[in-house]
Amino acid sequence: MLEHFFQCPYCFEEISMLLDPSIYKQQYIEDCEVCCNPIEISLEMESGELVYFEANSIEQ
Numbered sequence: 001m002l003e004h005f006f007q008c009p010y011c012f013e014e015i016s017m018l019l020d021p022s023i024y025k026q027q028y029i030e031d032c033e034v035c036c037n038p039i040e041i042s043l044e045m046e047s048g049e050l051v052y053f054e055a056n057s058i059e060q
Contacts, residue, residue: 001019002020003017003018009039009056011032013034021048026044027043029041037057
């Protein structure tokens, strides 16, 4: 597992998530550990390294 730190798009607190480097492309929703709002996570891995990460609010 790979720990990645980023800023919540709602409360702007720095949070971290554990990412599975064995899955090349991932997209899912996970709640912020501080404010509990849902965050859309999109990421790509290459050779076990994070090459793309985006965390967005799900509000339109």
